[in-house]
Amino acid sequence: MPKHSQDELIYEIYDKLNKQYFKGALPYIRILWCETFGHGEFFKQFGDFQAIPGKRPIIRLSKQLCAEPKDIARVLYHEMVHFWLYANKKPWGHTKEFKEKLKEFKTI
Numbered sequence: 001m002p003k004h005s006q007d008e009l010i011y012e013i014y015d016k017l018n019k020q021y022f023k024g025a026l027p028y029i030r031i032l033w034c035e036t037f038g039h040g041e042f043f044k045q046f047g048d049f050q051a052i053p054g055k056r057p058i059i060r061l062s063k064q065l066c067a068e069p070k071d072i073a074r075v076l077y078h079e080m081v082h083f084w085l086y087a088n089k090k091p092w093g094h095t096k097e098f099k100e101k102l103k104e105f106k107t108i
């Protein structure tokens with residue numbers, strides 16, 4: 001799939017998940033493909049959410065492990081829950097609240 005349409009697909013899925021699970025309240029966030037995830041020591045890393053003080057937060061997805069829309073949705077939702085907690089100024093690790101919110105997800 002050409003890079004451009006794949007990127008559009010990510011944001012389409014982001015918008016859909018945002019409406020379905022977050023009342024459309026999550027702001028725009030940069031979502032990047034990560035080439036190192038899914039290989040070597042990161043072979044099990046599907047994605048991550050990064051919030052470095054002074055920088056805009058980003059979500060990274062493994063290009064290797066998120067090939068299908070359903071995989072993108074599942075991994076993206078996980079990272080969006082981190083972002084949702086962060087945006088609400090809450091601890092954004094794998095907290096109890098994180099796990100509760102994660103359970104709401106239904107596969108697409």
Ligand SMILES: [Zn+2]
Nearest residue numbers: 078079082094
């Ligand atoms: Zn996580």
